[in-house]
Amino acid sequence: MAEPGALRAYWALLRAQAEGQFSYRASFVVDLVANVWSTALDVATILVLFGVTRTLGGLDLHQALVITGMSACAFAAADMLVGNVERITLYVRTGRFDTVLTRPLPALPQLLLLDLPLRKLSRAALGAAIYLFALGSADITWTAARALLAVVAPAAGVVFFGAMFVITASVAFWWTESGEFGNAFTYGGRDFTSYPVSVYSGWFRNAFAYALGFAFVSYYPALALLGVPDPIGLPGWVGWCAPLVAVAASGVAALFWRSGIRHYTSTGS
Amino acid sequence: MDSVTATVPRPRYANVAAQTRTFWALTVAGFRRYSTYRQATIAGAFTNTVFGFLRSYVLLAVAAGAGTATVAGYDPARLASYVWFGQGLLAVVLLWGWTDLAQRISTGDVVADLLRPVNPVTNYLATDLGRAGHAVLTRLVPPVVVGPLFFPIYLPHRWPTWPLFVLSVVLAVVLCFGCRFLVNASAYWLLDVRGPMILWTLLSGVLGGLYFPLRFLPDWVVGPLWLLTPLPSLFQAPLDVLVEVDPTARQAGLIAVQAAWVLVVLSLCRLVQRRAERKLVVQGG
Numbered sequence: 409m410a411e412p413g414a415l416r417a418y419w420a421l422l423r424a425q426a427e428g429q430f431s432y433r434a435s436f437v438v439d440l441v442a443n444v445w446s447t448a449l450d451v452a453t454i455l456v457l458f459g460v461t462r463t464l465g466g467l468d469l470h471q472a473l474v475i476t477g478m479s480a481c482a483f484a485a486a487d488m489l490v491g492n493v494e495r496i497t498l499y500v501r502t503g504r505f506d507t508v509l510t511r512p513l514p515a516l517p518q519l520l521l522l523d524l525p526l527r528k529l530s531r532a533a534l535g536a537a538i539y540l541f542a543l544g545s546a547d548i549t550w551t552a553a554r555a556l557l558a559v560v561a562p563a564a565g566v567v568f569f570g571a572m573f574v575i576t577a578s579v580a581f582w583w584t585e586s587g588e589f590g591n592a593f594t595y596g597g598r599d600f601t602s603y604p605v606s607v608y609s610g611w612f613r614n615a616f617a618y619a620l621g622f623a624f625v626s627y628y629p630a631l632a633l634l635g636v637p638d639p640i641g642l643p644g645w646v647g648w649c650a651p652l653v654a655v656a657a658s659g660v661a662a663l664f665w666r667s668g669i670r671h672y673t674s675t676g677s
Numbered sequence: 678m679d680s681v682t683a684t685v686p687r688p689r690y691a692n693v694a695a696q697t698r699t700f701w702a703l704t705v706a707g708f709r710r711y712s713t714y715r716q717a718t719i720a721g722a723f724t725n726t727v728f729g730f731l732r733s734y735v736l737l738a739v740a741a742g743a744g745t746a747t748v749a750g751y752d753p754a755r756l757a758s759y760v761w762f763g764q765g766l767l768a769v770v771l772l773w774g775w776t777d778l779a780q781r782i783s784t785g786d787v788v789a790d791l792l793r794p795v796n797p798v799t800n801y802l803a804t805d806l807g808r809a810g811h812a813v814l815t816r817l818v819p820p821v822v823v824g825p826l827f828f829p830i831y832l833p834h835r836w837p838t839w840p841l842f843v844l845s846v847v848l849a850v851v852l853c854f855g856c857r858f859l860v861n862a863s864a865y866w867l868l869d870v871r872g873p874m875i876l877w878t879l880l881s882g883v884l885g886g887l888y889f890p891l892r893f894l895p896d897w898v899v900g901p902l903w904l905l906t907p908l909p910s911l912f913q914a915p916l917d918v919l920v921e922v923d924p925t926a927r928q929a930g931l932i933a934v935q936a937a938w939v940l941v942v943l944s945l946c947r948l949v950q951r952r953a954e955r956k957l958v959v960q961g962g
Contacts, residue, residue, distance in 0.1 A: 435869070442875040449879055453888045457735070460749055460893050461742035464735075585716035592727035599731045607738035610827075612730045 417513055421521040429526050439527035447480050447534050450602060465604030466639045470546040472604060474634060477539035478626040479601035482565025484535035488528035490570035493519060494590065497580040506674050516574070516665060536562075546634060554633055557648065561629035564654035565601075568625050571657035572597055574665055581668035593620070601625045606639045624653040699795060700803045707807025721768055722819040729764040729820045733757055733828050736889070749892035754831035755920040759890060761824030763916055766846065768816035769809050770853045770911055772881045777801075778861035779870045791954065798858065798946045805854040831920055838921055841928050845915040848935040853911045855942035856881070862946070865953035886913030892922070903934055907942055910935040 429436055454476050458469045467475070496519065499505040508515050508522075543558060576590030583589070597620070600608070605617045605627040617623035624646070631638055632647025711718075736756045740748050751759065778801060781787040790797045824830060833839060860877045864870045882888060885908045891899050903909045914935050918928045 435872075438872045439875075442872060445875070445879045449883050449888075453883070456889055456893050457739050459895075461739045462744075463742040465738050465742075583716070585714075585720070587717035587720040588724040589720035592724040596724070596727050596731060599728070603735055603738070608730075608734045612734070612827075 414513060418517060418521060421518070422524065425521065425524050426526060436527060440530040443528050443531040444534050447484055447531050447538070450480060450598075451476060451538055454602070465606035467604050467606075467636070470542070471630070471634055471636065473538075473542035474546050474630045475604055475626045476602045477535070477542035478562050478565060478630055479598060481532075481535035481539040481562045482625060483569050483598040483601075484528065484532040485562075485566045486569030486573065488525060488532050489566070490520060490573045491528075491594075492523045492525060493573050493577040494594075495519075495523060496577045497584065497586065500580050500672065501584055503674055505672065509669075509672075515669060543633075548633055549635060557629060557650075558633055561626075561633075561647075561650045564629075564650040565625045567654040568621065568650075568657050569594070569597065571654070571661035574661040575657075578661075578664040578668040581671050597622050597625075601627065621653045621657060624650045700799065703795070703800060703803035704807040704810070707804035708811045709807070710804070711808045711811040718815045722816055725764040725767060725816065726820050726823050729761050729824055730827070732760045732764070732888075733824070736760060737828075749890060750922045751890060751892070751920065752831070754829050755922065756890075757824065757828040758830040758832070758920050759916050761820050761828070761830060762817075762919055763887065763912065764820040764824075765817035766849070766912065766915060767887070769812040769846065770849050771805075771808070771812070771857070772853060772885065772887070772911065773878050775805075775857045776861065776870070776874070778858060779864040779874075782861070782864040783868050787957075791957075796947070796950070798943070798950055801858060802851065802854055802943075806850065809850045833919060833921055835921065835925065837925055838918065838928065841925075841932060842915060842919045845918045845932050845935060848932065848939055849911050849915050852907055852935060852939045852942055853881075855939065855946050856907060856911070858946045859942070859949060862949050862953060865949075865957060881908055881911060884908040885911045886916065890916075907938040910938045 451473075454469075454472060457464065458472070462468065464472050493516070496505070499508065499519070505515075508518050511518060539562060548554065572594055573590075576593050579586050579590060597616070600616050600622050605613060605623045608617065617627070628638070628642070628647040629650045630647070632644060635644075637644065638646075733756070736759070737753055740751075740753045740756055746752060748756070778787070781790065787797075790800060793800060833842070856877070860873050861870060863873045867873070884891070884902060884906065891902060891909055891913050894902075899909075910931075914931045917923065918931060921928070923931070
């Protein structure tokens with residue numbers, strides 16, 4: 409892995425970022441507060457929906473909240489750590505990507521650290537808080553294995569969403585004007601994983617849940633924690649596959665990113 | 678003594694025809710500007726369609742879980758129409774992503790707008806209507822065509838609903854433009870509009886009715902929302918008119934509320950613009 413020199417360089421990048429962002433203190437505090445809202449509203453939406461119905465996809469409010477909380481927690485953390493890779497479209501279009509490539513560090517960590525949005529810390533914290541609350545209020549029979557899953561699953565979710573951000577951003581290497589296309593799978597994936605997979609059906613469910621793997625971010629791990637059988641019919645152990653799916657997604661993301669970089673030709677000037 | 682403003686005096690046209698011609702020319706220019714972003718349009722329509730599936734399934738699951746024939750007045754077909762027409766209208770009304778004015782203020786380019794013999798509010802409104810016209814053709818049509826292929830949807834049964842729907846959409850576009858103009862215009866004072874922009878993005882989506890129909894909320898929340906904020910008039914109004922949850926008289930009432938908000942917000946835009954011109958310090962070298 410990275411040699412000490414590279415680590416020092418990353419550390420310097422991170423410190424410069426943090427100092428830069430903290431120096432506008434009032435602005436940073438406003439951003440911290442503003443960022444909480446989008447996750448708060450996602451959860452409020454679930455509460456409103458449960459105001460008019462008792463069950464959603466066969467689960468009650470407390471069970472559904474475990475799914476929503478796990479997804480919110482994973483997405484918020486991934487969005488903070490990796491979400492900025494979205495800006496690659498800007499870098500490619502303006503040719504600023506060249507400056508990243510000429511430095512003696514790998515491009516991806518550089519890009520992420522160049523613009524790490526520390527203001528999103530608040531949102532990641534709220535996501536984690538909602539998840540913990542959901543775990544506490546749901547009726548879970550705790551075992552050592554389940555406690556482990558409760559920690560590993562959201563971590564795998566972070567990796568999975570991170571991979572999704574990298575994959576959709578890599579599209580920009582081939583399709584510079586891809587615009588909102590990636591949002592369908594990143595923010596769309598967040599929406600998909602906020603609800604039980606059993607609410608979806610047909611080819612759409614198969615595509616998002618199984619072909620793209622979003623079912624393993626929150627739905628199956630949550631069912632395994634809750635000890636609820638899957639109405640769709642998959643066995644209980646699939647909830648434990650979340651880390652494997654996350655690793656597979658990272659592999660795909662690495663492939664996309666590498667071939668994207670190889671495909672990249674500067675816009676010049 | 679008259680106060681000094683940053684604006685050149687605007688010529689008064691003797692006839693309305695010339696003003697109309699200017700407005701129309703700006704609208705056509707707006708239409709043509711957006712028709713050059715072809716790939717972004719395709720990407721956007723694709724994303725709206727994916728979210729159409731996501732929201733349809735969730736709202737239909739809510740209807741199924743409730744176990745009653747209708748939820749808050751919507752049957753499943755109405756909910757599907759609500760979602761798919763909503764996904765189409767999202768880019769027509771354009772809740773998000775318009776920062777043209779704020780950028781021009783922070784770079785100082787806005788000075789060019791002030792030198793034109795057209796009020797900046799009128800100028801931007803005309804361009805925005807052109808943009809919306811383009812979005813009707815390219816962004817409204819795809820979700821509205823795809824949705825019914827996979828979900829049974831509800832189309833109006835009463836003929837007056839169609840003209841009312843069109844009117845409601847036009848009002849929503851103008852109103853949303855006004856709100857966006859105000860959010861952007863805060864840059865005259867703040868320079869960085871990220872704070873107001875985040876607030877606007879979040880509130881307009883959830884209280885406009887994008888995530889769930891506002892009737893899902895208790896009545897004591899919904900009434901004040903309609904009357905005290907312009908947000909339901911942006912999105913919920915045209916959709917409620919379309920799916921005929923109310924009789925014709927109440928549909929007309931929703932449109933009247935929208936029209937009142939258009940008057941209030943556009944007047945506010947002109948007022949804010951005039952205020953801003955008095956204090957404007959042009960940025961840039």
